[in-house]
Amino acid sequence: MKVTIDGIAIDVEPGTTILNAARQIGGDIVPPAMCYYSKLKDSGGKCRTCLVKVSKGSEKDPRPMPKLVASCRTTVMDGMEVQNITSPEVIEARKGIVEILLLNHPLDCPICDQAGECDLQNLGFEHGAAKTRYEFDRRTFEKIDIGDKIQLHMTRCILCYRCVFTADQITDHRIHGILNRGDHSEISTYIQAAVDNDFSGNVIDVCPVGALTDKTFRFKNRVWFTKPVDAHRDCDHPGCNGKVTLWYKGEEVLRVTARKDQYGEVEEFICNTCRFDKKKTSDWVIDGPRHISNKSVINANHYDFVPLPVVKTNPVLIEANKEQFERDTRL
Amino acid sequence: MARKLLLTNINVPGINTFDVYRANGGYASVEKALKTMSPDEIVEEVKKSGLRGRGGAGFPTGMKWSFLAKPEGVARYLVCNADESEPGTFKDRYLMTYIPHLLIEGMIVASFALGAKTSYIYVRGEMMPQIRILEKAIAEAKNKGFLGKNILGTGYDLELYVQPGGGAYICGEETALLESLEGKRGNPRIKPPFPAIAGLYGCPTVVNNVESIAAVVPIINEGGEEYAKIGIGRSTGTKLISAGGNVKNPGVYEIDLGLPVEEFLYSDEYCGGIANGKRLKAVVAGGSSVPILPANLFLKTINNEPRLMSYESLADGGFVSGTMLGSGGFIAYDEDQCIVRNTWNFTRFYHHESCGQCSPCREGTGWMEKVLHRLEHGHGKLSDMDLLVDVSKKIEGNTICPLGDAAAWPVASAIRHFRDEFEWHVTNGAEAVTRNFGLAHYADPLPKKEETVA
Numbered sequence: 001m002k003v004t005i006d007g008i009a010i011d012v013e014p015g016t017t018i019l020n021a022a023r024q025i026g027g028d029i030v031p032p033a034m035c036y037y038s039k040l041k042d043s044g045g046k047c048r049t050c051l052v053k054v055s056k057g058s059e060k061d062p063r064p065m066p067k068l069v070a071s072c073r074t075t076v077m078d079g080m081e082v083q084n085i086t087s088p089e090v091i092e093a094r095k096g097i098v099e100i101l102l103l104n105h106p107l108d109c110p111i112c113d114q115a116g117e118c119d120l121q122n123l124g125f126e127h128g129a130a131k132t133r134y135e136f137d138r139r140t141f142e143k144i145d146i147g148d149k150i151q152l153h154m155t156r157c158i159l160c161y162r163c164v165f166t167a168d169q170i171t172d173h174r175i176h177g178i179l180n181r182g183d184h185s186e187i188s189t190y191i192q193a194a195v196d197n198d199f200s201g202n203v204i205d206v207c208p209v210g211a212l213t214d215k216t217f218r219f220k221n222r223v224w225f226t227k228p229v230d231a232h233r234d235c236d237h238p239g240c241n242g243k244v245t246l247w248y249k250g251e252e253v254l255r256v257t258a259r260k261d262q263y264g265e266v267e268e269f270i271c272n273t274c275r276f277d278k279k280k281t282s283d284w285v286i287d288g289p290r291h292i293s294n295k296s297v298i299n300a301n302h303y304d305f306v307p308l309p310v311v312k313t314n315p316v317l318i319e320a321n322k323e324q325f326e327r328d329t330r331l
Numbered sequence: 332m333a334r335k336l337l338l339t340n341i342n343v344p345g346i347n348t349f350d351v352y353r354a355n356g357g358y359a360s361v362e363k364a365l366k367t368m369s370p371d372e373i374v375e376e377v378k379k380s381g382l383r384g385r386g387g388a389g390f391p392t393g394m395k396w397s398f399l400a401k402p403e404g405v406a407r408y409l410v411c412n413a414d415e416s417e418p419g420t421f422k423d424r425y426l427m428t429y430i431p432h433l434l435i436e437g438m439i440v441a442s443f444a445l446g447a448k449t450s451y452i453y454v455r456g457e458m459m460p461q462i463r464i465l466e467k468a469i470a471e472a473k474n475k476g477f478l479g480k481n482i483l484g485t486g487y488d489l490e491l492y493v494q495p496g497g498g499a500y501i502c503g504e505e506t507a508l509l510e511s512l513e514g515k516r517g518n519p520r521i522k523p524p525f526p527a528i529a530g531l532y533g534c535p536t537v538v539n540n541v542e543s544i545a546a547v548v549p550i551i552n553e554g555g556e557e558y559a560k561i562g563i564g565r566s567t568g569t570k571l572i573s574a575g576g577n578v579k580n581p582g583v584y585e586i587d588l589g590l591p592v593e594e595f596l597y598s599d600e601y602c603g604g605i606a607n608g609k610r611l612k613a614v615v616a617g618g619s620s621v622p623i624l625p626a627n628l629f630l631k632t633i634n635n636e637p638r639l640m641s642y643e644s645l646a647d648g649g650f651v652s653g654t655m656l657g658s659g660g661f662i663a664y665d666e667d668q669c670i671v672r673n674t675w676n677f678t679r680f681y682h683h684e685s686c687g688q689c690s691p692c693r694e695g696t697g698w699m700e701k702v703l704h705r706l707e708h709g710h711g712k713l714s715d716m717d718l719l720v721d722v723s724k725k726i727e728g729n730t731i732c733p734l735g736d737a738a739a740w741p742v743a744s745a746i747r748h749f750r751d752e753f754e755w756h757v758t759n760g761a762e763a764v765t766r767n768f769g770l771a772h773y774a775d776p777l778p779k780k781e782e783t784v785a
Contacts, residue, residue, distance in 0.1 A: 044521075045521040045689070045731060046688055046689045046690070046731070047689070047690050048689055048690055048691055048729050048730070051729060067728040067729075068728065068729060070521070070731075073521050093725065093729055096691070096721075096722075096724075096725030096729075097690060097691060097725070097729065099725075100690050100691050100694045100695055100698075100725065101690050101694070103694045103697075103698060104694060104697075133718055134698060136698075136701045139697075158690065159687060159688075159690070159693065161688075177516075178516065178687070180687070181499070181501075181684075181685070181686055181687050182682060182683060182684070182685040182686065182687045182693060182696070182697070183682070183685070183687060183693050183694055183696075183697040184687075185686075185687035185693070
C-alpha cells in the first residue's frame with residue numbers, strides 16, 4: 001500500500017499504522033509517541049501527541065478525515081496522504097497537547113532519575129512552548145509503596161497505560177492498575193500490594209517519564225554521567241535471553257536495563273534477576289559500547305573520546321553547533 | 332394538539348402493568364413483526380421512517396442497523412443505552428418509569444430485526460427504581476410468552492437482561508458502555524473498529540438510545556412512511572423533550588419535530604413561558620453539552636427566520652450562531668441566571684466525569700474548571716476568556732470520545748455569546764459575587780441583516 005507522509009511516499013504492508021509507516025521513513029516526520037509502544041498490543045491512542053492530519057483518506061475515498069487522528073492507532077489506506085510537520089494545525093494541536101501533558105507534571109527533573117532519558121523532556125524540548133499558562137497548584141497524590149525494587153512517583157505519571165499493558169502481557173499477573181477517574185486517576189495497587197513478579201521490572205523501562213524508577217539506582221547518579229555498555233549472560237529464566245545494557249560509572253555497574261532502540265522502546269524484555277541482582281561485571285559478557293543517538297543528552301558526556309578544548313576550528317564542535325542550531329530553528 | 336406516538340397512553344391508570352398495556356394495543360408490533368415480517372423488512376421500514384438516533388448524535392437508526400456485520404456463527408447483540416446522564420435530560424427515565432413495556436416491546440422488535448438472541452438494557456446506576464420496574468416488566472412479558480424461548484410460537488428466542496451501571500456519565504458513550512457491560516473499567520474504546528463490527532465481547536453490536544428503540548414500535552405499527560409524514564425535512568417523527576430550568580411547566584413533552592421553538596416555549600400546551608413573569612435570557616437546547624444560545628438567537632436564526640425544534644433548524648448557523656438538538660434536554664434560563672456560574676457548573680461536571688484516559692480531556696477540563704471558578708468568584712483576568720477559548724480548542728476534536736467536545740462546546744459558546752458578562756465578572760469582581768449581570772441585551776431583537784450589494 002502506498003502512503004504519502006509529508007510528501008514522502010512509501011510502500012507498506014496492509015494493516016500498518018501511520019506511525020509505523022512514518023518510522024519506516026524515519027527522520028523528522030516521525031510523530032512523537034508517549035503512550036504507544038510497538039511491543040505492547042493495544043497500546044496507544046491515549047496521549048494524543050502523535051495526532052496527524054489525513055488530507056486524503058485513500059485512493060477510493062479521497063475525502064480528508066474531519067478531525068486529526070491518532071497516527072499510532074490509524075491504519076493506512078492505499079493512496080492515503082498524511083500531513084505531520086507540514087500542517088500548522090498539527091503543530092498547533094501538538095503544542096497544546098504538550099502543554100496539557102505538562103500541566104500537572106511536577107517538573108522536578110533536577111531530582112528525577114529519569115532526567116536525560118525522559119520522553120516527556122524530549123517532547124517538551126522539541127514541541128512544547130517555553131512557558132505554561134497554568135497558574136494553579138499542581139495535582140499531587142498520596143505516596144504509595146509498591147515494593148522494594150520499584151519506586152512509584154504518581155505525580156510524574158502521564159497515564160500512558162504502558163505499565164498496565166506490560167503487566168498484562170509480559171508478566172503472568174497484574175497487581176497494579178488505574179484507580180479513580182479523570183485527573184485524579186492514578187496508577188496504584190489496591191491496598192498497597194507489592195508489585196513482585198519475575199518480569200515486573202520492565203514497567204520501569206516502558207515508563208516514558210519518571211513515574212516508575214529503579215529503586216536500586218535511585219539517586220545514585222545522573223544517567224548522562226554513566227556509560228552504557230551492551231552485555232549479555234546466560235539467563236536461566238525462560239522468556240529472558242539476558243541481553244541488556246549495563247550503565248557504568250567507573251568500574252561499577254550502577255544499573256541494568258533492557259536495550260532500548262531510537263524510539264526509547266526496549267528490544268527485548270528482561271527478567272528481574274538480570275535487572276536487579278546481577279550488578280557485577282563478572283556476571284556479564286561484554287558486547288561493546290551501546291550506541292546512543294548523538295542528539296541524546298547521554299552523549300553529552302561522551303565517553304569514547306577525550307573532550308577537546310573548545311577551539312574555533314574544532315570540526316566536532318562546529319558540527320555540534322550546527323545540529324543545535326538546526327534543532328532550535330526547525331519549528 | 333399534535334398526535335402522540337410514544338406517550339399516547341401515558342395517562343391510562345396502570346399502564347406500567349402488562350395487562351393494561353396489552354389491552355391498550357400494546358405488543359401489537361411484536362405480533363406484526365415476528366409473524367408477518369422478515370428482519371430485513373423491519374430494517375427497511377425503519378430506514379423508510381427516517382428515524383434518527385435520539386441519544387444526541389442524530390445518526391439515522393436504519394442506517395446504523397444496516398451497517399451491522401453479519402458473519403456466520405457469531406452472536407449479535409442489541410444493547411439499549413439507558414445510561415441517561417446528560418444534565419438537563421430526563422426523558423428516558425420518564426419513559427422507563429411510566430411505560431416500561433414500550434421499551435421492552437421495542438427491544439423485542441429491534442432484536443428480531445438484528446437477529447440478536449440476547450439483548451441488554453444498560454441502565455444508569457442511580458436509576459434503581461427504574462431497574463426494578465424494568466425487571467418486573469420483563470418478568471411479566473416473559474410470563475406471557477413475549478420473551479424467552481419460542482416467542483409467540485414463531486421459533487424466535489430472546490433473552491432480555493437489565494444491567495445497572497455504576498453511574499458514570501462516560502458510560503453513556505457507546506464503547507465505554509460496552510466495556511462497562513463486559514465488566515471492565517468504563518473507558519471508551521479507540522475506534523475503529525466500530526461496535527457494528529466488533530462490539531460487545533468482540534461481536535457485532537448495535538447500541539441504541541431508549542427513545543430510538545421505543546420509536547420502533549409506532550414505526551412497525553403504522554409503517555415507516557406514515558411515521559415519516561410527521562416532522563419536517565430530514566427530522567421525522569416525534570421527539571421527547573425534557574423541559575427544565577425556569578419554565579412555568581417543566582416536564583417531558585412529546586413534540587412533532589419542526590414545532591417552532593417559540594410555540595414550544597410559550598404555549599400553554601408545552602412549557603407555558605418563563606416562570607414568575609420573568610424574561611428569557613438564554614437556552615441550552617439539547618442537554619448540557621450543546622452550545623448555549625442567547626434568547627434572541629435561539630428564537631430566531633441569524634437570518635431572522637423563526638427557529639424550529641428540528642435537527643437542522645437548531646443547528647442552523649453552525650457553531651457560530653446555532654446549537655444542536657442533542658438528546659432533548661431543554662434548559663431555559665431567565666434574566667436572573669448567571670451564565671458564568673452555569674458554565675462553571677457544566678465544566679465542573681465534565682471535569683468530574685472525564686474518564687482520564689486521554690490527556691486533553693483529563694487535564695484540560697480541570698484547567699477550564701479552575702479558570703471558570705476564578706472568574707465566577709471575581710478573581711479572574713481579562714486574558715482568561717481567550718485562554719478558555721484556546722484551551723477548549725485544544726480539547727475539541729483531539730480526544731478519543733465525544734466527551735472532550737461536549738466539555739469544550741458549552742465553554743466556547745458561552746464566551747462567544749456572553750463575553751460582556753464574563754468581562755463584567757472581571758472588571759466588577761466584587762459586585763459579581765453579590766449580584767447577577769442581568770438580562771442585558773440578550774433578549775433584544777436581532778439587528779436587521781445588512782443587505783450586501785451584489
